[in-house]
Amino acid sequence: MKILKSILFAVTMSIFITILGCTKVDEALDYALDFDGVFKNNQGWEITLDGTNSGVYTKAGTPMGNFTAGLGDQFCADMVRESETTWRGKVRANNGFSIWLGLDATGYGTITIKDNLLTVNTNAGENYSLIRVVDTNSGGGGSGTTIGATIVIDRDVTGDIYKLKVESFEVPSGVKTMVVKTTEPTAGYKNLADLFVRKGSAPIVAGPTPPTNLPKYTWTTDYLSQTPNRGDKICTITNPSSGTWYAGLYGYNSNFQSRLTVTITK
Missing domain, CATH: 2.40.128 (Lipocalin)
Known part of the structure; x- marks a missing residue:
C-alpha cells in the first residue's frame, strides 16, 4: 500500500511540474x-x-x-x-x-x-x-x-523618415542566445524606428509615403519588433545560425536616432 501511494504521489508531482513548465522555472531560478x-x-x-x-x-x-x-x-x-x-x-x-x-x-x-x-x-x-x-x-x-555574454554591436544609428538603415554583423557558431535591441540611452535620442532582423541578406521594407500613403507597409524579414512611440525594440533569437546577420531600422513616420546593441551568449 505504501509503495502504491509513493507511485501515485510521484505521478501526480510529475504532472504538476509539467503543467507549471519546468524549463521556464529553471530559467527564472538562474x-x-x-x-x-x-x-x-x-x-x-x-x-x-x-x-x-x-x-x-x-x-x-x-x-x-x-x-x-x-x-x-x-x-x-x-x-x-x-x-x-x-x-x-x-x-x-x-x-x-x-x-x-x-x-x-x-x-x-x-x-x-x-x-x-x-x-x-x-x-x-x-x-x-x-x-x-x-x-x-x-x-x-x-x-x-x-x-560568456559578448557585445557584437553597440553603436548609434541615425536615419530618415521612410528610409531603412541597415547594419551587418557576424555571428559565430555555438551561440545559444542573441539579443538585438534598440533603445534611447539619453533624452536626446528618438527611438522611433521599427526593428527588422534577418539572416543572410538585408531586410526589405516598403512603407506608405505622402501624399498617397502608398505602398502598403510590407517587409521581408526573419524577425521584427514594433512598439508604440519610443519604446525599446527587442528581438531575442535562440540558437541563431552562424554567419552574417543584418539589423534594419526603418523610420515609419519619423526621423530617428537609436542605440543599437547586439549581444550573444554561448
Missing part, C-alpha cells in the same frame, strides 16, 4: 529569483547587485564628464520586486552617470534583468542597459561563474 549579479556598461564601469535590493559600483571605467562616483558608491537602492524580472526603486539616471542625490532625492525607476541584460527605465523616460559579466548566485565560493 537569473531572476535574486537581485543578483555583476553587470558592466559601455564605458567599462561595473556594478554589483547585493542579492536583495541595492547595487554599488565595483569597478571604474572611462571617466564620464563630471561623474565623480567611486568604488562602493550607490548605483541603486531600495528596489522592490514588481514581477519575475523587474524591480522598482531608486536608481541613477543619465546612462548611470547622474549625481547620486541621496536616498530621499534621487530619481526613481525600474530595473529589469532578462537575457543577461540589466535594463534601467527611469520615471523621466530615459532607458539604458548593462550586460551581465558574472552571475554571483553560483552556489559556492569564489567570485561566481562567467556567463
Whole structure:
C-alpha cells in the first residue's frame, strides 16, 4: 500500500511540474529569483547587485564628464520586486552617470534583468542597459561563474523618415542566445524606428509615403519588433545560425536616432 501511494504521489508531482513548465522555472531560478549579479556598461564601469535590493559600483571605467562616483558608491537602492524580472526603486539616471542625490532625492525607476541584460527605465523616460559579466548566485565560493555574454554591436544609428538603415554583423557558431535591441540611452535620442532582423541578406521594407500613403507597409524579414512611440525594440533569437546577420531600422513616420546593441551568449 505504501509503495502504491509513493507511485501515485510521484505521478501526480510529475504532472504538476509539467503543467507549471519546468524549463521556464529553471530559467527564472538562474537569473531572476535574486537581485543578483555583476553587470558592466559601455564605458567599462561595473556594478554589483547585493542579492536583495541595492547595487554599488565595483569597478571604474572611462571617466564620464563630471561623474565623480567611486568604488562602493550607490548605483541603486531600495528596489522592490514588481514581477519575475523587474524591480522598482531608486536608481541613477543619465546612462548611470547622474549625481547620486541621496536616498530621499534621487530619481526613481525600474530595473529589469532578462537575457543577461540589466535594463534601467527611469520615471523621466530615459532607458539604458548593462550586460551581465558574472552571475554571483553560483552556489559556492569564489567570485561566481562567467556567463560568456559578448557585445557584437553597440553603436548609434541615425536615419530618415521612410528610409531603412541597415547594419551587418557576424555571428559565430555555438551561440545559444542573441539579443538585438534598440533603445534611447539619453533624452536626446528618438527611438522611433521599427526593428527588422534577418539572416543572410538585408531586410526589405516598403512603407506608405505622402501624399498617397502608398505602398502598403510590407517587409521581408526573419524577425521584427514594433512598439508604440519610443519604446525599446527587442528581438531575442535562440540558437541563431552562424554567419552574417543584418539589423534594419526603418523610420515609419519619423526621423530617428537609436542605440543599437547586439549581444550573444554561448
